[in-house]
Amino acid sequence: SQEVITKDNVNLTVDAVIYFKVMDPFRVMYNVAMFEDAISKLAQTNLRNIIGDMNLDQILASRDKMNLELRKTLDEITDRWGVRVTRVEIQDVQPPQDIVDAMSRQMKAERTKRAAVLEAEAVKQADILKAEGKKAAAILGAEGEAKSIETVAEAERKKKMLISEGEAKAIEQVFNAIHDGRPTKDILMIKYLEALEKMADGKATKIFMPVETSGMLSGAAALGEMLRGEGPAGLLGTTTQKKEEKKKEE
Template identity: 60%
Template sequence: MDYLIIVIILILIVFVLAFKSVKILRPYEKAVVERFGKYQRTVESGLVFLIPFIESIRKVDLREQVVDVPPQEVITKDNTVVIVDCVIFYEVTDPFNAVYNVVNFYQAITKLAQTNLRNIIGDLELDQTLTSREMINTHLREVLDEATDKWGTRVVRVEIQRIEPPKDIVDAMSKQMKAERMKRAAILEAEGYKQSEIKRAEGDKQAAILEAEGQAEAIKKVADAQKYEEIAIAEGQAEATVDVYDAIHKGNPTNDLIAIKYLEALEKVADGNSTKIFLPAEMSGILGSIGGIAELFNDKDINKKEKISKKDKDPKIDRIMKKVEEQSKKAKKSMD
């Protein structure tokens, strides 16, 4: 019975010694080994053997971790109180420094982030604070990364979660934004109206130009048509005159025929209600023609062949003849 108890005790001692001497580290872990409280070595992941009751181990997680910085009130450069909080992402790069250079890393980095947030935002006005999140993130990350370098950690990134101004400031900013949007809408509407009027004026101008060009082209076409018509009429009259002139010369008319035609023309001139007859100014030629006419009517042979009774005489011819004689007498007197 005593032997069994001794075996059990020995087995328990072996298990305790094995538990104390063998440690397993996961792939994302590293550890520092201490011997009698003094740093001995840094071990990698895997199976680690220790001297029981002489060596101890302290594990360090190498994965990226998150620190949520609590909200705090910060005064901006223009004396506006805003509530700001952020999130910090970090990872351990040196287990020795992470274990021996800082007591409570979480608390240390939280306080460091809060103080640096006050410094950064205190140099900015409210509008800059609200619109410069990226700049604040970058600046804060650089400050924290430099400060935590001796702690064996690296600050990966910093993100501002919230920047909340007071309610009255938010209301004022909302009104300002609304007014600005209304202003832009009015400007865009006026610009659209301006562009519309410009386009309409350009269209009217182009239409007027095209209409004027069309009218000018039409007038030109009409003028060309009239010109061609007048030229054709003039050419026709010229050809007709030339043909008549040629026909007269080819026919070789006698003075008798000319006298008869002259009398026929006078008959047409005298045919009307007018009491006066104006003869041409070339009196010498007219008198010669009248003389030929007188000889024609005084010829005895013609009077015998073409004897006409007084009843059959045309009163118009008598009137013309009287007027011709009177005009010829006046013309002779004026020439004398």
């Protein structure tokens, strides 16, 4: 391990492992004395240079990148010695305790902040879902009410149509019956008086007569006297007399 200083002036203790392979023993023996120590010193020097160009956060987040860069640098130098550096592993990066404590507090604060943000986002989403639910319920309620009003209106319209069709049918049937039966003026006069009686009690709203009322009105008085039996030729009197004679015969 060795002590190094980062770009942002943090003292670190770094442990690294160098894996190498002797490719040319002759060059190793005649080009460098105690090549293992030479490789170790070379690794420490280059590691110090690499870490000195990086701040603490970069070092903690880029360990793999540092391994590759250090291996490439060492391999280029040791190749002249007949040695190949196959792998470099930075195993431990240890900041001072005060930095560790500060980082711990920072991480805790970051987690707390993140939790608060997530909680606020959850509340926001819940409120949005509630609002959307209320909106959807209101829309469905309005659509249901509109559908109900439409159904009632349609039923009322059909009811009026059926009533109108029934009245028209009844009028047509009455007209056809009167027309086909060829009624006499006396029968029409009786029906007319019955209609007047219905009009008098306030229940009748529509009266349809297929004859002119002027002719009927001229004979209404005479027909009324006939029905009431006022006079010797009264219709009611004659009818009563015939009934009494029939009883005597029996």
